[in-house]
Amino acid sequence: MLFSETYRKIAVDGLWNNNIVFGQNLALCPLLAVTGTATNGLGMGLATLVVITASNGLISLTRHLIPSEIRIPIFVLLIATLVTLVDILMNAWAHELYKVLGLFIALIVTNCALLGRAEAFASKQPVKLAVWDGFMMGMGFTLVLVVLGAAREISATGTLFANASLLLGNSFKFLEVTVIPHYSGFLLMALPPGGFIMLAFIIVAKRLLDQKLARKKGLLTENLALAD
DSSP states (O other): OTSSHHHHOOOOOOOOTOTTTTTTTTOHHHHHTTTTTTHHHHHHHHHHHHHHHHHHHHHHHTTTTTTTGHHHHHHHHHHHHHHHHHHHHHHHHHHHHHHHHTTTGGGGGGOHHHHHHHHTTTGGSSSHHHHHHHHHHHHHHHHHHHHHHHHHHHHHHHHSSHHHHHHHOOOGGGEEEEESSTOOOGGGSSSHHHHHHHHHHHHHHHHHHHHHHHHHHHHHHHHHHOOO
């Protein structure tokens, strides 16, 4: 059942078609603020992934108990509770990363994508579908954070996942790579304007790829129609 058409569509939407950044243009503030390195992007993405997955499941589980008139404040309260738990746990178990991400962990509660999925999907669907939707939306967001962070880090300093072992633990040391040895650096990419520039390039690349795939699909459909 996990790989049924419904689950597949939710996965494709979360990762690509309806991606929080690419499809919905949401969460741009933390996206641009914390993606100076791939490590920071990964940490922020995983925190958001946990919150959106848990909030979707919790809201779906309690959807019949929540009065429709006050559902939005309750959704916000549930999300805020989960964000607070994640904030405390990160402070305790990943303190170096917590210090780097700072206020942006708490600001996950203001991420419109979480409330949007709660209202549009989780409050109307069974728990399994809601959890899967939250997980795939979180994975899609994490993917964009890591890709953007990696692109900015490589162009700014020539490294990839720098300080991963310090921020995420020694088990992540294998991620640390020097991509361009003896690189003098490109400071702009490490600054907020560099985030806007690199995000624009990534969005353009995605749209060009979508157009190419659409043309291929159109040609395939046309050839099949001619064959019939």
